[in-house]
Amino acid sequence: MDSNPFALHETALKIRASRNQILSSNIANADTPNYKARDIDFKSELQKAGGTGVSLARTHDLHQNAANTNRLGAAVKYRVPVQPTLDGNTVETDVEQTAFAENAVHYRASLAFLDGQIRTLRFAIRGRD
Amino acid sequence: MSLFSIFDVAGTAMNAQSVRLNVTASNLANAGSANGDPDKVYRARHPVFSTFGDALSAQHGIAGVRLRGVIEDDAPLRMQYQPNHPDADENGNVYLSNVNTVEEMVNMMSASRSYQNGIELINTTKDLLLQTLSLGR
Numbered sequence: 001m002d003s004n005p006f007a008l009h010e011t012a013l014k015i016r017a018s019r020n021q022i023l024s025s026n027i028a029n030a031d032t033p034n035y036k037a038r039d040i041d042f043k044s045e046l047q048k049a050g051g052t053g054v055s056l057a058r059t060h061d062l063h064q065n066a067a068n069t070n071r072l073g074a075a076v077k078y079r080v081p082v083q084p085t086l087d088g089n090t091v092e093t094d095v096e097q098t099a100f101a102e103n104a105v106h107y108r109a110s111l112a113f114l115d116g117q118i119r120t121l122r123f124a125i126r127g128r129d
Numbered sequence: 130m131s132l133f134s135i136f137d138v139a140g141t142a143m144n145a146q147s148v149r150l151n152v153t154a155s156n157l158a159n160a161g162s163a164n165g166d167p168d169k170v171y172r173a174r175h176p177v178f179s180t181f182g183d184a185l186s187a188q189h190g191i192a193g194v195r196l197r198g199v200i201e202d203d204a205p206l207r208m209q210y211q212p213n214h215p216d217a218d219e220n221g222n223v224y225l226s227n228v229n230t231v232e233e234m235v236n237m238m239s240a241s242r243s244y245q246n247g248i249e250l251i252n253t254t255k256d257l258l259l260q261t262l263s264l265g266r
Contacts, residue, residue, distance in 0.1 A: 013261075017131045020257070022190030024135040024250050028142035029192055031149075031243055032178040038190045076190040093246065104253050111260050118265040 005117055009110045011049045015042055016107040018074055023100045026079075026091050033087040037079040037096065042106075045074055132261075134191055135254045141181060141193035143247035148196050149176045149240040153233050160228040163209070165218035173202035173228040202227055 004010075019040050029035040081090040123129055152174050159171040181195035204227040212221030 014131075018189065020254065021131050021135055021138070024138050024254070025190060025192040027246050027250055028138045028194055029178075029180055030246065031146070031239070032180055032194055035180050035192070040190070074189070076188065097246070097249075100250070100253070104257060107257055108260060111264060114264060 005121070006114060008050070009114045009117070012046060012110045013107065013114070015040070015045045015049065015074070016103055016110060019103050020100070020107065022076060023096055023103060026096045027093065027100065030089070030091045030093050030096070033089060035089050035091060037081070037091045038076050039079050039099065040074050040076055131189075132254055132258050136251060138191060138193045139247040139250040139254075141195065142250075143244055145176070145178055145194040145196050146240045146244040146247065148199075150237065150244070152176050152199060153237045153240060156228045156233045157230065157237075159226055160230050160233070162226045163211070163214065163216070163223040165214070165216045165223050167206055167224045169216075170206055170224045171226045171228070172206075173204070173226070173233075174199050175202060204229075 019042060022038055022040060026037045026039075029037075079090060079095075082092060082095070156173050162171045164170045176199050177197045179195050179197045181193040182191055186192070206224040206227050208222050208224055210221055211217055211223045214223045217223050
């Protein structure tokens with residue numbers, strides 16, 4: 001069995017949370033002149049976190065695995081707007097709201113997966129539900 | 130927990146939008162004001178927004194909204210011949226406020242929609258956080 005059965009969805013939750021933050025900033029700045037909408041690519045961020053993410057050296061078995069706790073490395077990119085605006089703002093509220101809703105659903109999905117895993121482990125430990 | 134900062138970001142946005150709504154209300158209320166002295170006439174006011182946040186928060190993609198100030202519209206005032214007006218000048222003319230009512234109505238709708246967006250952000254984030262709290266129960 002994997003050493004940390006929660007690792008994948010834990011990382012996914014972290015990336016979803018920071019993406020939520022970025023999308024919220026976009027929606028909040030929908031009326032700010034010259035604000036450029038930003039976003040991160042979930043897929044590549046998850047691959048980065050799972051593969052060559054920043055990690056601390058473990059010199060003892062009891063050391064906690066601090067891999068992928070650093071979210072500073074997230075590549076925040078600028079969105080290419082569909083329609084230009086006069087004030088230089090690239091936020092398209094409909095696009096951002098769709099992305100925000102989608103991201104929130106994925107966050108809930110990851111939570112549900114984690115919940116299921118916890119339930120499975122508890123079932124295995126107790127031998128009953 | 131990074132989700133908590135969404136409350137701050139949405140809060141700054143709602144604060145800015147409520148100031149915008151307030152300014153719009155002042156503009157609409159004073160749209161009909163007139164005076165013989167052009168310096169005493171109410172001029173339309175507009176809030177100016179800018180992005181708020183330091184380099185570190187910018188790296189994370191976090192950006193709040195800051196109200197940089199309220200500027201007065203320098204559009205020309207309309208002059209009207211109203212000799213019966215108590216504030217009319219010696220030629221019987223008064224200057225009317227340069228508030229554009231249509232523009233202000235649009236501003237009002239836009240501000241209230243943006244304010245609602247802020248509330249939605251907070252509601253959704255609150256739901257997500259509460260669900261995260263009940264993880265594994």
